[in-house]
Amino acid sequence: MAFSKMRTALKNRMHSTLATPALAGGAREYALSLDTLSERWVLMDKMQSSPLALADQPPGAEPSARMQEAVSYARRWTDLIHTPSLSEGEAKAIIEESKSNFAEHVNRGWLDYRKSVTEAGDWAATEWTGSGAIFRDILGREYIDCLGGYGLLDLGWSHPEVIACLRAQLNRTTMPSQELLDPLRGVLARLMALITPGDIQYSFFCAAGTEAVEGAIKLAKLYTQKTAFIAALNAFHGKTMGSLSMMGKAAFREPAGMLYGGPVYHVPFGDADAVERQLEVCQQVGIGVAAVLMEPIQGEAGAIVPPDDFWPRLREMTRRYGVLLIADEVQTGMGRTGKLWGVDHWGVEPDILAVAKSLGGGVMPVSAFCSTEEIWQVMMYPNPFIHTNTTGGGPLACSAAIAAIHITLRDKLWEQAAAKGAYLIPKLEALAVTYPQVFERITGRGLLIGMHFRNPEVGYRVAAGLFRRGVLVAGTLISANTVRIEPPLVISYEQIDEVLNRLGDTVREASGLA
Numbered sequence: 001m002a003f004s005k006m007r008t009a010l011k012n013r014m015h016s017t018l019a020t021p022a023l024a025g026g027a028r029e030y031a032l033s034l035d036t037l038s039e040r041w042v043l044m045d046k047m048q049s050s051p052l053a054l055a056d057q058p059p060g061a062e063p064s065a066r067m068q069e070a071v072s073y074a075r076r077w078t079d080l081i082h083t084p085s086l087s088e089g090e091a092k093a094i095i096e097e098s099k100s101n102f103a104e105h106v107n108r109g110w111l112d113y114r115k116s117v118t119e120a121g122d123w124a125a126t127e128w129t130g131s132g133a134i135f136r137d138i139l140g141r142e143y144i145d146c147l148g149g150y151g152l153l154d155l156g157w158s159h160p161e162v163i164a165c166l167r168a169q170l171n172r173t174t175m176p177s178q179e180l181l182d183p184l185r186g187v188l189a190r191l192m193a194l195i196t197p198g199d200i201q202y203s204f205f206c207a208a209g210t211e212a213v214e215g216a217i218k219l220a221k222l223y224t225q226k227t228a229f230i231a232a233l234n235a236f237h238g239k240t241m242g243s244l245s246m247m248g249k250a251a252f253r254e255p256a257g258m259l260y261g262g263p264v265y266h267v268p269f270g271d272a273d274a275v276e277r278q279l280e281v282c283q284q285v286g287i288g289v290a291a292v293l294m295e296p297i298q299g300e301a302g303a304i305v306p307p308d309d310f311w312p313r314l315r316e317m318t319r320r321y322g323v324l325l326i327a328d329e330v331q332t333g334m335g336r337t338g339k340l341w342g343v344d345h346w347g348v349e350p351d352i353l354a355v356a357k358s359l360g361g362g363v364m365p366v367s368a369f370c371s372t373e374e375i376w377q378v379m380m381y382p383n384p385f386i387h388t389n390t391t392g393g394g395p396l397a398c399s400a401a402i403a404a405i406h407i408t409l410r411d412k413l414w415e416q417a418a419a420k421g422a423y424l425i426p427k428l429e430a431l432a433v434t435y436p437q438v439f440e441r442i443t444g445r446g447l448l449i450g451m452h453f454r455n456p457e458v459g460y461r462v463a464a465g466l467f468r469r470g471v472l473v474a475g476t477l478i479s480a481n482t483v484r485i486e487p488p489l490v491i492s493y494e495q496i497d498e499v500l501n502r503l504g505d506t507v508r509e510a511s512g513l514a
């Protein structure tokens with residue numbers, strides 16, 4: 001019997017035994033009588049060394065040393081979380097502990113890529129707190145955030161109104177019952193219907209962008225009963241199986257091997273003729289295409305803006321071929337590019353829209369896929385539970401998203417993005433003209449901006465130099481050839497000027513002229 005099955009079987013028997021008071025004291029012996037001796041000893045052995053051991057032990061049993069360590073370590077950290085301030089010694093100890101925890105338990109490889117580790121001097125920058133476009137590490141060093149959590153922090157760090165709303169909701173309830181109607185989920189879905197383009201009316205809530213894209217893909221399949229997708233080269237849609245299949249980069253797709261089982265065709269982003277050719281070919285050979293999935297402006301590819309006729313043509317041809325159009329607004333949505341939605345630049349109404357990141361106000365993980373009443377029929381009938389999750393759309397997530405939407409609309413954050421982008425982009429372009437040996441070009445719209453360098457080495461020098469000067473920028477995930485500038489939309493003009501000053505110094509240094 002497989003170990004997990006064995007454990008479940010024994011656990012069930014022990015638990016049902018323990019539920020009978022007369023038998024509780026003799027539970028182990030009783031369980032023993034139910035299994036073969038050898039099975040039980042293998043099991044007990046594994047239970048002792050398994051991290052689940054404490055949960056699996058009957059009441060009264062001695063916890064293992066590992067479990068005791070876990071209890072005291074968790075206790076120490078719940079205390080630390082409640083501690084308002086730390087001494088320098090404590091802060092430095094936490095830095096070392098964080099490095100070791102990442103190396104031993106999260107991902108050692110990340111440490112080599114993080115400027116916060118490689119460029120911060122003796123003490124790795126360990127994030128601690130922030131407000132607006134400024135954050136501070138645990139030693140109190142201050143940074144201007146021009147990465148914005150890759151689009152997560154449109155509202156800035158810890159927006160006080162989002163936090164206040166979340167706190168109030170925390171005091172009432174935190175997670176959904178799974179049976180009663182949860183009002184905030186309905187409110188958020190209605191808000192999404194009000195603010196999304198076209199006839200979008202229904203929403204499903206989850207946490208990460210990749211879940212929203214997974215849902216969008218599944219919905220397109222359910223509705224069309226077709227299997228193929230058309231996506232873009234260099235596209236980024238997330239890293240779970242379905243969304244990863246749509247990814248336009250071999251570095252992430254290839255190592256995982258076979259992903260989504262249906263056909264996925266990749267075409268150059270911005271090339272409407274190529275999309276149309278692919279639709280035509282699929283029609284000729286009888287391959288049913290469920291949807292065309294694209295980012296309005298490619299984010300991870302380096303803030304790539306398509307030609308102005310691209311999205312309108314996508315809309316027209318997908319209707320003509322009876323194919324759905326999915327806009328992945330995970331990074332572009334909620335005002336980042338100077339419109340509330342990326343597709344608003346071209347007045348396009350997608351059939352399905354995926355959104356995440358700043359929907360949670362930079363405070364809670366919240367994502368959604370949304371669509372029209374017509375398409376949503378397949379989510380409701382015949383099986384309304386065809387797509388569910390347990391934690392998505394919970395009251396805490398929804399309270400943060402409701403507050404985030406309120407602030408975004410009230411303060412017209414997309415207008416701030418447009419104006420600040422219009423201020424910043426020409427200055428970056430001028431810098432690029434002055435230093436052609438450093439820059440290849442500047443791309444982007446609003447506050448989703450790409451600085452494209454001559455090569456990854458010079459890009460890295462710029463990103464690292466900026467970090468040393470207290471400005472955090474976003475390289476694409478595995479290359480510094482393109483570095484994104486993606487600050488909170490609430491960044492001030494003074495802070496933008498300061499970034500430009502420090503960038504000027506950094507570029508002079510990187511070009512060898514400093």
Ligand SMILES: Cc1ncc(COP(=O)(O)O)c(C=O)c1O
Nearest residue numbers: 208209210236237238299330331
């Ligand atoms: C356009 C786009 N789609 C999907 C995703 C995946 O989102 P997540 O990392 O939250 O899964 C991202 C992440 O950067 C993204 O930029």
